[in-house]
Structures are given as C-alpha cells and as structure tokens.
Amino acid sequence: MVQVKIPTPLRKYTAGSGGVEAEGGTVAALVDDLERRFPGLKDRICDESGQVRRFVNIFVNGEDIRFLKHLDSALKAGDELSIVPAIAGGR
C-alpha cells in the first residue's frame, strides 16, 4: 500500500481524512485506485484527457513527478505520495 497525503480542499472526498492508503505500480494506476475508493477525486486532479491539471503538484517520496516520469512514475509499497495544490489560496 502507498500512503497518500490529501490536501484540505480534497478531504470532502475522503470523509475528512488527510492520509489514506491506495495501491498502484505507477502514479496513474494509483490515481485510478484512489478514484475507485473515493469517487470524484480523480476529476479534481486530472483533466478530461487524463493529464494532471496544471495547478496540481504530485510528489512521490518528496520528489515532484515532473522530474520523474509524470504519471508513469513507479511506486512501491511503503512509498508516500502527496497531492499538493500549487498555490496557497487567500492573500
């Protein structure tokens, strides 16, 4: 299982939880698993073409997946994945 950190604005999909578990050999597979467990979550993270939305950052063990293999980045059990909106919101 991969440990997934959920930002506050997305916790309405995870019954309020900021930390959930999911499975997948790649980030893409994991996002699909998250969608099975928490319907509606994927559409917030990815657009209609399946690409990660521009303002969303995904980190695997602290590394931005843009510097790995984007959605094809590999995951193994025990890894930590964070979904972080690129901005703070507010002023």
Next chain:
Amino acid sequence: MPSALQLVGNTPLVELRTIRDGVAPGVRLLGKLEGFNPGGSVKDRPALRMIEDGLASGRLTPGKTILDSTSGNTGIALAMVGAALGYPVELVMPSNVSAERKQVIAAYGAKVVFSDPLEGSDGAIRLCRKILADNPEKYFKPDQYNNPANPLAHYETTGPEIWRQTEGAVTHFVAAIGTSGTIMGTGRYLKEQNPAVQVIAAEPDDAFHGLEGLKHMATSIVPGIYHEEELDQKIGIATDEAYTMVYRLGREEGLLLGQSSGAVLVAALQVARELDEGTIVLLFPDFGDRYLSTNLWRGWPQREA
C-alpha cells in the same frame, strides 16, 4: 509621507480591444492595472490604510512588529510599507507560495514564518493567530480579513478613481475575491454614486483550485469584512479557464498579468455577453512577473490546446 507611499493608487485604466468574444460593440471592457502600484499589487492600498489606521489609533507604536497571515501580495505590500515607515514586519504564509513572492518579501527586509501547504491559507491564518496569542504585546496585526480599514481603502481610493476615470459611465464592476476588501469597498462607493452599478465577484469554482490569492467562500474561513448580500452576482471560475485567459492577455492584448486577472476576465466576458451596452471595469490585481516560476507557466506552450 515618504515618496514611495505617495505612489500608491491612481492606477491607469486600459481598454481591452481584442479579447471580446461574443461581446456587442456597445460594451466596453476596461481593465484597471493595479500592478502599477509601488509594491506591485492592489494590496498596497489596504496595507497602507491599515497601517495608517494603526498608527492613528495608537495600536501600532514604535517598537512593535507588524504581523499578518498572507499568501503573498499583502505580505509584499506590508513589507514595503513597513520598510518605508521603519517598522519590522513578520509574515505567515504557506510554504508553497511562489518563489518570487518569498524573494521580494525578503528584499524588503521582512521575516517569513511558513505554514503547512496542505492547509492552504486557512492554515496560515490559524498559525498567525497562535503566534499573536503567544506574544500579544510584541505585535500589531492589521488583520486584513476583518479590518474595516481594508475595504475603506478601496471606498476612499479605488472606487473614486474608477468613477472619475469612467466619468461616471461605469455600469459593472468585476473583481476577484480574496479578503473581499476590494469588491466590498469599491462596490459600496460605486453604488453610492449610482445604485444601478452591478457588482460582480469572481471566485474559484471549487475549493481545490490554482488561483493564488482567491478564496472559494463556501469552503473557507469567511472574512469578517465579507458581506455577500452586497454583491449582485458571484461567478465560479475554473482554474484552467483563468490560466488560458492569462496566456491570451499576453499574446493578444500585450498585457502580462497574474492569474486573478485571468479569472476576472473570464467572469467579465460572461457578464458582457448578456449586454447590448455597458462600461465594465475589471480589477486586474497584479502583473504576471511574480508568477513566472509557478505552475501557471510551467510547460505551457506544449500543453496549450
């Protein structure tokens, strides 16, 4: 008053001549370029007013430090005003604000405390409250979310400028909401001059968004200065659409603006398409330079539809 602060306000209006899809010829779209403020954003106005108010009321005295929670533009404005007036400034913000913001604030000499990016600006608000509670005598907190001097700054400056610059012809005012100070104060002034003026707010269409500085009111700590009943309309804007408008503004109008401006333009076009005539004033909060390192521009030519 020091000369840097005398430059706050009195920003220009520009007419948008190209981005007018589906808009009737009798409708004018006028953008107010708040990036021309000395600190680079509309927030110079309330920052200056709140600090002047603090000094006048005696809540800010020599030896105190100015403290607030901010995602960036207010922080920059407070840092600038504090530097110009000789007061130390301490700011709480989420650690995922843009690099430019962090650097500019440090250049003005202010100290930053970072809050958890996963908690967003509400996390910064909470941490700031804690810092203040732990050491109340040390600080003056302008409290931009609750301080009436925030909308008052716009009632006294932004609103009158728009009225004068449009020679009273303004029919609609569109602004994005963060603290809501801009739209509350400006809207109040404009409606006093002409009750028929429509005041329209642009906000993110979801709690999970990429519009730095803006608040999705339904899911956020609601600012004390926000009075939704004073708005004629509130439009939810998708982040992707706002970003696309930023790119168009650069290429089609020659204006390099921030993403809030993109959101305001999306909202204003929606309003404009319903009209046969009108003079719509759009509040463009800042220029695009301070977002160049952010996701807004990351990989954008390759991903443009």
